[in-house]
Amino acid sequence: MHRIYIAPMYVGFLAWLLAILALTTPVAGQLTEERADRFWWDAGLGFTSVQVTCRLCTGDIDSGPSIDLAVGTWASPRVAVGVELGGWTHLESDVRERVLRAGLSGRFTPSLESGLHFIGGLGWMGYRAEDFHYSTVNVVVGAGWELPVSSGWSVGNRLVFDAAPFGTLKNDGVSVPGGSVRTGALRLSVYVAPR
């Protein structure tokens, strides 16, 4: 039986994100070919649920706040590439868990008339809880929606899934027997970005 903890603030946050998705309609001309020459960046805050499984793992789904930063350039009007950094934290039984991510990220916008875009990436994920830690390759897939809110800024949200299947859990550098870990994380976040 997995334990899922959802603080009331997170429930409100999720409701807000869903409202944004529901209210957002395709915006003609939002995304123009001008951006093909521009760099882009965004910064997001969100809520992430992480599950780590291994032979000895509890398999609990732990949830906590997360932060994301990304910067890159437009390879074409529909395709953005860049690098992404992110972090997540959760307090479990007085033990602070932290996950850091870094990697290459790509975004594909199917229609310039819509804020919808798809996200893919490949990078590194590191987990630490006091003396216990692992690092692994991380695969990212997801989707988002971006909405202009002023002439200079956009607000967006994204739902992204991280899959990191090849970790080896270590205790202060020593491998833990039965510690071949697989990590799945579901990130829901809202971000701001210059237009």
Place this chain on the structure above:
Amino acid sequence: MRRIAIALAVVSTLACDSDRTPTAPPPDSVPAVGFATAHGIWTPGPQDTCPAAVHDSYSVVGPDGLVYPTWHPAVDPATGCTFGHEHGRDPSGSDIYAQVGDIPFGYANQYLEASGFGAPRHEDHVGHKVEWENDMPMRVGDGGSALLSVTCDVLVKLHQGTHSADAFTNNMHEVAYHVRCNDGTGFSATLLTPIGDAGELVVSCDRDRHISAGTANPAISPDGGGKRVIPTMACVEERVLNAERPRFDGALRESWEISGRIRAEGGRTLVSFNPYFQVMDPSRFFDPALTGKVGRPVDLCALEQLQDRDRCAPLAGQTVSWDSPQSPFKGVRRFVDVNSNNVRNADGPEVWWTDPLGQNARTTPFPGSIRQWIARHDNKGTDLRGAVMGKDRDYDGEGVHAPN
């Protein structure tokens, strides 16, 4: 959130069976060839209603074919007679019991001389105390419990006499320690382990203070790791006699802190464990001013200032002897801090033979050796630390009295 769980499970793969609890083969059935020194040493006192023959019927044939005493209830269920002492928790409820059977009391003591130690060390019968717990959640290193779930079955027996002067000086005590965990950790160790320095005790209310209490028996007892934390008259004065609110538990609490090891020839450590065996109500404390250096807590209850207070309250001013079943100090309130359980035996074998002190482990028997079992495992990465067993239990029973 159910959908989140389903989505996460896509890549996290269905959890496989996490239980790798090691299993030792049950002990071979060995025909009885004689009686161990520990057998038949208990005789009933004036307050005990069971004859010795009933008591001696609670026995087990050890791996050496000798008949040893073993656990029995405080009251014989067949006749209703009382033994006047107890051995703690019935080991048959332990999940490990099927693998280890009844615990022979005095198996390590039996072979001390034969191993070449140079002197015998035998212990009384009533001091053998059993404790166990199944499926105990363990603490996994520093931070590992956030992610990992390791549970252990632990079954232990220590000879912990808290009624006489024996432990003031004597540091060699028999411990049988059995642990099985779902991460693969497991061992069964029987040792005559030196606890702290021979001839010396550590003062319970001032652990920086070591008192030389006399010469150990045997005099060649080696010093060991850990310590025997024992109450003294100074602790009684500080926390009972001179305290505004007397606290017998705080004054009398004993803690025998073991540093147990099985070492291979050459000194490599195969197993280490360090449980703390604690007793809240010993029937003695160290008082160098008295003959035999043994003070009796229950005698304090006769003092006017302590009548009806703290642990003396049930006596309601009545004066009872130290070995009365009515005494509130009988050594029946005990618990065990399991602490660390380290195994370094990844390459095996599982069966080792050691001298009774757990040293010189070899793969074949040798004169005076005793059998140990260690799972093929190395748990360095998990650094398992155990919880507490028996904190809420009390082994008082009909007819139980000191010496217990």
